[in-house]
Amino acid sequence: MTKILVIDDERSIRNSMKDILQYEGHEIVLAENGMEGLVAVKSEKPDIVFCDIKMPKMEGIEVLERIKEFSADTPVIMISGHGTIDTAIEAIKKGAYDFIEKPLDLNRLLITIKNATDKHLLIHETKTLKNKVSKKYEMIGQSDALNRVRSIIEKVAASDARVLVTGPNGCGKELVAHQLHELSHRKESTFVEVNCAAIPSELIDENLRTDINWIRRLTLSLTNAKEMLDALVIDDELSYNVSDLSSKFNKKKFFEKEFYPVSLFYLGMTTLKSAYRMVLPNMTMRSIYMDYYNQLNKIEGNASRYVPVYELYDSNRSFEPLVQNYFEQYLGQFPAQVFDKINENFIRCSFYELVSRYLSHCYSFAIEQNNSVGRSDFEMTGIPGTDYYTDDRVVEFKYYRSKDADRMLALTEPLAEHVEQVKGYAEDTKKKFPNYNVRSYVVYICANKGWKCWEV
Numbered sequence: 001m002t003k004i005l006v007i008d009d010e011r012s013i014r015n016s017m018k019d020i021l022q023y024e025g026h027e028i029v030l031a032e033n034g035m036e037g038l039v040a041v042k043s044e045k046p047d048i049v050f051c052d053i054k055m056p057k058m059e060g061i062e063v064l065e066r067i068k069e070f071s072a073d074t075p076v077i078m079i080s081g082h083g084t085i086d087t088a089i090e091a092i093k094k095g096a097y098d099f100i101e102k103p104l105d106l107n108r109l110l111i112t113i114k115n116a117t118d119k120h121l122l123i124h125e126t127k128t129l130k131n132k133v134s135k136k137y138e139m140i141g142q143s144d145a146l147n148r149v150r151s152i153i154e155k156v157a158a159s160d161a162r163v164l165v166t167g168p169n170g171c172g173k174e175l176v177a178h179q180l181h182e183l184s185h186r187k188e189s190t191f192v193e194v195n196c197a198a199i200p201s202e203l204i205d206e207n208l209r210t211d212i213n214w215i216r217r218l219t220l221s222l223t224n225a226k227e228m229l230d231a232l233v234i235d236d237e238l239s240y241n242v243s244d245l246s247s248k249f250n251k252k253k254f255f256e257k258e259f260y261p262v263s264l265f266y267l268g269m270t271t272l273k274s275a276y277r278m279v280l281p282n283m284t285m286r287s288i289y290m291d292y293y294n295q296l297n298k299i300e301g302n303a304s305r306y307v308p309v310y311e312l313y314d315s316n317r318s319f320e321p322l323v324q325n326y327f328e329q330y331l332g333q334f335p336a337q338v339f340d341k342i343n344e345n346f347i348r349c350s351f352y353e354l355v356s357r358y359l360s361h362c363y364s365f366a367i368e369q370n371n372s373v374g375r376s377d378f379e380m381t382g383i384p385g386t387d388y389y390t391d392d393r394v395v396e397f398k399y400y401r402s403k404d405a406d407r408m409l410a411l412t413e414p415l416a417e418h419v420e421q422v423k424g425y426a427e428d429t430k431k432k433f434p435n436y437n438v439r440s441y442v443v444y445i446c447a448n449k450g451w452k453c454w455e456v
Contacts (some may be wrong), residue, residue, distance in 0.1 A: 001025060002027070002113065002117050004047065005029045006030050006050045007033070007051040007052060007055070008052040008054060028172075033056060047117060050079055052080060053078055054081075076097055077121060080102060085434075092114040100112060139175050157180045209380070237302065286438070306329060306358060319395075327451040339448045340447070342403060347445050351366045355380065362383055362388040363380045363388060366378070366381075376396065379429070392437065392438045393439050393440075394426045395422070400447065402448075409450045409452065411452065414454050423456060426439075439455060
């Protein structure tokens with residue numbers, strides 16, 4: 001039997017819900033305002049809460065926020081006869097399980113209760129299982145040495161720093177890793193164990209080919225690149241030697257203009273100082289790369305070529321400067337002869353690579369996104385819980401080589417078939433996600449001669 005709390009200032013709504021839900025076999029608790037509802041949540045400990053949005057004394061959104069402060073796992077379903085999409089979005093962002101408009105539809109009501117009950121049970125079972133797992137990895141003992149280890153774990157777990165746990169076989173490295181996870185702010189997330197030594201090199205090449213290729217551009221050989229990548233993965237089977245790694249790194253090649261603009265971000269060795277600016281995380285990494293560490297913000301082709309534009313995007317949300325920056329600073333690093341060899345696939349992939357590097361904290365990205373009318377070249381969607389949520393940009397890229405570049409640059413508007421194509425993708429997205437603000441663009445990259453970007 002599920003215990004359900006109904007918070008609503010309308011007596012008729014409370015009583016009708018009570019009659020319906022009791023008939024379905026649920027235990028019902030009623031509250032006529034937000035203050036009574038909060039008291040009932042603490043005393044009755046309901047499995048599910050239904051809460052009206054518009055109530056005297058305390059609004060439903062405030063009740064929701066207060067409930068989440070002391071009973072975060074309790075599903076709260078908001079109900080309202082005056083609801084809007086904005087209200088529903090606000091409620092979901094603040095932790096509501098669902099939003100139902102009045103008059104209440106019986107089928108929708110019962111399905112929502114079933115789904116919320118299943119979720120509540122799953123959360124309870126997961127916590128129970130986690131407690132069992134935690135006991136399995138509990139560190140037993142009160143010696144001075146073990147207490148020192150516990151003290152270090154507590155200090156490190158509170159930060160976002162990467163941690164390398166070393167020691168001989170059987171000393172308890174796995175226990176330390178589990179304790180770090182249990183005491184960190186990520187403890188609600190899954191602890192993932194990876195045995196890197198058991199992954200075939202062919203699979204590493206396939207799944208991490210991007211990382212391998214970027215590292216290879218900075219090293220003397222593919223073998224060295226693999227060894228560097230291995231050294232950056234916490235693993236008890238591989239040696240970690242600073243001087244050996246330093247000898248493998250081709251520092252000179254990092255500065256050569258014919259190589260792609262590369263930030264240390266790709267080597268997995270940076271932490272974010274802000275949303276965009278990156279720093280080396282510890283003295284070990286600084287000792288490896290000390291020859292150019294202080295030059296990182298001075299050399300051509302580094303993050304300083306892109307960061308100002310992306311920082312400005314936070315305030316203006318303008319897409320065109322991102323295209324301009326990509327053309328001038330990213331493609332501008334390539335010699336002229338390259339532009340008759342690349343194609344649209346390269347353009348969409350490299351634009352994705354650059355934009356996702358700097359905006360992945362607030363957008364998710366897709367290339368060749370499947371739609372009912374075809375596959376869109378590029379799409380970026382705001383991440384729920386951020387100020388960018390519901391912001392969606394759909395882009396169609398067209399690439400023209402030198403012989404066609406001047407003709408396309410002379411256009412004052414995009415070709416009609418390209419407009420129709422990207423609008424079809426945008427309309428398909430809008431159908432799937434009606435609350436999204438979908439904006440569509442046609443972008444022409446005309447060899448190394450120029451670019452065009454239209455919002456259509």
